[in-house]
Amino acid sequence: MKIVVAGKGGVGKTTVSGTVARALAQAGHRVLALDADTNPMLGVSLGVGPEQTDLLTAVREGLATGETEHERSTEGFVDRFGTDAPDGIRLVVASRIDQPNPGCTCCGVSAEQLLGELEGTDQIVVGDLEAGIGTVLRLQPGQADVVVVVAQPTAKSLEVARRALEAAPERAPRVIVVANRVRDDEDLATIHAALGENHEYVIVPDEPAIAEADRDGRAAIDVDPDAPGVRALVDLADRLAGIGAPA
């Protein structure tokens, strides 16, 4: 199964991706976490640590100086540009910040192409996408089984989510909306008014444990796995694993 997570910058895509990936791995699934953001931060939310996360991008940028060798196969790519994350997860950074170089797997292949090439039958791929809707608009059939759209109760994030929800259903069989940082009924009403109620929703309350994780550069699931906001994302992972679970 391949899951991608989309939304406006700052809505919590990376927290959703990292926590869902960790919960799936803790449930016994083999998980490949794909950081497809051009500002890669998934390592932080997986619990790899901030400086180690930044080093992964340095390896990618090292291509420019010759410190890193190019890699043309997908398997080699996961090996060379990946690192081990907690609970047996393999984390790989897909995008270089600058100097894309078409024609080479490690620098010129887009996030959606890479998603298409990654094997999704005996592992679960969790892809944290770039802010916005660009990658969702370019998704081809087979590149993702589930699109998770993250939104929070702000006009800007809801506008981005609305556009993602227009595009996603014809590109992936299942679409889930994560309503993030919900404090009260008015927040939820704002989200429902903008996006409609006829989606598969996951409501994540505004969560101090997640704020603490962000401040300290840790995985939310390590800060407090039983906090309501974290719990909601673990439940999302359980729900996702219910379909397309590995044999």
Add this chain to the structure above:
Amino acid sequence: MLVDMRLAVVGKGGAGKSVIAATLARTLARRGHRVLALDSDPLPGLSLSLGADVPAEPPLLAAAERGENNRWRFIHGVGPVRAIQRYATDAPDGVRLLQIGKVTREGMAPVMAATQAFYMTIHGLGRAATFHDWVILGDLPAGPRQTAFDWAPYAERYVLVVEPTWQSMLTARRITRIARAARAEVEMSLVVNKVAGEQDAPRVADFLDLPVAVAVPVDEGVRSAERAGAALLDHAPDSPVVRAVERLADHLEGSSIH
């Protein structure tokens, strides 16, 4: 007073770039500066935070066409200065707003002319005397990518908007490195946003090795304005964030008088 203020507001997604940029633009305009706000984010943001009405179709769509070899060029009679004069729209307090094309259902292709016209405009602006005494203030999309691809060639100063979180601090460090690798002399003003505790601002300053230009408190007024999709100055004019942006305007004026 002649000011020479050419700013790019940068940072991680959700750090508060658009709210700070829009409130700063209107604050400077209220102080008598002529302000051109440049919105290069293909996602919605700055116009909502300014409280500006913008047409559904980006006005810059009309400014560019494909010429020989299929290369984009301005239409006849239009250059960077006239593109701004003709295609910028009015925002509150007299701010002028020039917008890139916004992403559509079919992606960026339908607004490519506006994207190209915007890029040609900002790259041609440096030589234009017409705007020498204007404040030029760009709001960039999330992350380091536009900095890496030279989407703020006008900027003599980056306003780094940073939350006291690791992701936000790492993003700011990446942007700073990329910006300085391209132009070593670029100035940095650090805005620590959503400050909740006494240690938040010093921690960010230490990490980035930059002095704090202004610390902006976390504020319910911003949350409420963002939920409503309204400008902070209209929705919560008494917000402590408005006062913090006043201090940021002081800092920038003090750094820019020639």
